[in-house]
Amino acid sequence: MIVATTIEQLRDALAAGKKAATGRGGKGEVGLVPTMGYLHEGHASLLQRARLENDVVALSIFVNPLQFGPNEDFARYPRDAERDLAIARKEGTDVVFMPDVTVMYPRPSQTTVSVSGLTESLCGASRPGHFDGVATVVSKLFHLFDPDRAYFGMKDAQQVAVVRQMTDDLNFRVRIVPCPTLREPDGLAMSSRNVYLSPEEREQALVLSRALGRVDGWLAEPGITGARLRERIVDTIGTAPLAVVDYVEAVTYPGLLPAGDWQPGDGTPLLLALAVKFGRTRLIDNKLIE
Template sequence: MTPKVVRQIAELREEIAAYRRAHAASAQVGLVPTMGYLHEGHASLIRRSAEENGLTVLSIFVNPIQFGPNEDFDRYPRDEERDLKVAAEAGANLVFLPSVTEMYPDKPRTTVSVSGVTERLCGASRPGHFDGVATVVSKLFHIVQPDRAYFGLKDAQQVSVIARMTEDLNFPVDIVPCPIVREQDGLALSSRNVYLNPEERRQALILSQTLSQVAGWIEDGMSEAELTVRIRGRIRSQPLADIEYVEVATYPELGHPPADRPLRESREPLLVALAVRFGKTRLIDNVLLFPSEVK
């Protein structure tokens, strides 16, 4: 099935309203917000939405207000033809492809800021990033009015931010976190992987290889400090790796776990997250451990 491409907000609202009128009480709308250059991780979100909703709206928008002045907005990979093929194969019904001027006719003077879950991890090194994310997702929620919205846990902090915003602002949307999708060799799928040269990509495997050992290290009784030292040491075994952060946080509040006892005694889920540059490419990855796994 070829999805319908919509570029104007008014037309998108009309399409969704027509679907809801036609299906009345059974109408269910799913939203998959993306910045395009779709890969299997995005496709898994679209398929999940198609399974759970009668109408799946895929948005593709490289959002300028979530990029810092020295980040990769201009060179962020874009391929509309390829994206539409992935969308069709995965089961999207509508693809929303607005221009920047459609989403922001003027410089936005109203933004959404979520405190408490944005100060650590990526929020510490990308000031304003999550304000941009929360603002554009808030706009999409207002435009689409979905019943469910789907986000990948590769950016677990983003999921936490969106969930907090949704609860605080009483959006009638169920936030559906979806598992990280990886290449066969373990590298987490990302649109930015295309930037990596062959040697950078080979060395980037240290991220997933290290995270795969975290549960065992926690079960061995490591503290937060011991675990971050161990992870940093493993990653630094690759000479091209430039670590931005390695952090352990309770999830979804992103607080600090108690420093005076082993992590295996945590009563809350634990997120072990990292951001590492290989050359000019910034990669993030994480592992989320639940109490049943942290002994």
């Protein structure tokens, strides 16, 4: 496994990996897993999928300041480089890119990437500018790695929709591969931010997966709509005293349009998405009904 901290090292490592792969009779295809580090089993599952489908598995670890607001947790976002590299090595990663901020942004950036339409609702409404930061750093990573495939977890379904739209609009040749949300044994969606939760907050946070887990049963009720599903989820979350709802929404996917009148069988995928705070920790989760 090659660990690169500069763009030059990254390009050399990718070139060497592709050459070795083609020498073994492969196509030299690159699969990229972009992350902010503090890896968990969810990230590991993305690396495993990339290993199955590509000759060269590449991982980026970069806590991107552009996607954090002024009052958000950039400085305290969990970091553990040694642990991350151990996980990457265990999963057979070929190239790890771990730049610092001065490598990715050597000077104040005057160019950003903005995806309109998909970024004003859900997390975009409560975190203005967040998805501009995501789109900008992902576009930079796509230029640097030139991957054949890039792997993203569906826990952040809005991010997947934004990245797919950007990829289509700007004609990146990469294929975006959405991957299922991984959960802890008790149902909580895996997240690097889970480490922030106190024991009591951690226990009450299970209300999120419980609410989403009841959706399949609710779908069988006559006359159920997107609006009623949303109300049921809000009511269930309300049983946890520490839960402070940022949003619970029913929207189409991937268009992210309001879908209160959605009904089962109408042919449009429905995304039930939520963001809820427990103490200082903001958690997101969702359920996609296809």
